[in-house]
Amino acid sequence: MLSKNRIKYINSLKIKKYRQQHGAFMVEGAKSVLELLDSDFETEVVLATKEFQQKYSSILTRHNTPIETATVQELEGLGSFQTNDSCLAVAKTKQNEFLSLKDSEYMLILDDVRDPGNLGTIIRVADWYGISKIVCSKDTTDIYNPKVIAASKGSFTRVNIFYTDLAYYIKENTAGKSIVGAFLGGESLYDFQFSKNGGYIIMGNESNGIGDEVEKLVTQKVTIPRIGEAESLNVGIATAIMLDNMRRQVSAKR
Structure with missing residues (x-):
């Protein structure tokens, strides 16, 4: 007992x-x-x-x-x-350690993702597609929330997370790299060309998307085209679609 x-x-x-x-x-x-x-x-x-x-x-x-x-x-x-x-x-728990991008690497950036299940799913999806680094806004839910850990299905052991002020991080650390953001009114994901030299993919809040301050720093806005009548996509599913298209393109270019 x-x-x-x-x-x-x-x-x-x-x-x-x-x-x-x-x-x-x-x-x-x-x-x-x-x-x-x-x-x-x-x-x-x-x-x-x-x-x-x-x-x-x-x-x-x-x-x-x-x-x-x-x-x-x-x-x-x-x-x-x-x-x-x-x-x-x-x-x-681990220390909140700074994460930087290596050559030809892609990193996820999460702006205010609040739902623990969504964050856990995103970590699992990132692990599946070979993304080992995620930078999160300070308002993004805690990686160590039990629901996040459960939803990640063990992937939390392989994906590193860094919480920080996103606008400051992007301004100071992304020079010369593609900064792709998911928006409703961007270029079709199916027409967009991901850089083979790596970069950043930003996903936003479940209800409000990417915030205004971070939006100003995005270099390329893309959208997942809607074919049916659903109002929106779950951010975990949207992240999987983004990463799948990125990985297929980048792999084909090498």
Whole structure:
């Protein structure tokens, strides 16, 4: 049985203030916890059922991570999943470290993406398309929100995030590079040519798009053409479409 202090501590990590205070966050589910253990994150503890410990004993032993036995009921009570029959881990957060662009690399920039599920999906999509760096506005939701971590399906271990003042970052760090922004009234994505020399792709807020201050710094505005009658696209889906077109073009040019 888990101690009251352990339960209180993990429950506190659902709140941003306490994640920042403790410098820690939680990860749920077998796949994400196993990817966490194989990453460069520092894992404080793994809470796991006896069945999980037996099934993955060689992995757990190799990482020498503290393990505490928990029941399915305890895991479901602590986490955000409706069902969790395996494990939950607590890991240390990373420092908010500056990210820069390498030659021929593409980076995502997110302006005020508020929904945790959307951010987690975008991280997963970025990982799929080989994007390892995302720069976020200070108002973008916290990467360590449990819903973000869950939606990323382990991709948070491979995609680096940097929170900053976007306008200042773009002004100071993007010279000579393409800055592509997603807008409703831009050039058709299907006609647009992505640079083979890399650059930045900016996605905006779920309701309001890219903010005015950042919009002024965009060098190329593109839109995903609407064929049907839907009012809008989810920002996670829109990001996937943007990255898919970018990756196919850039790969074809090399």
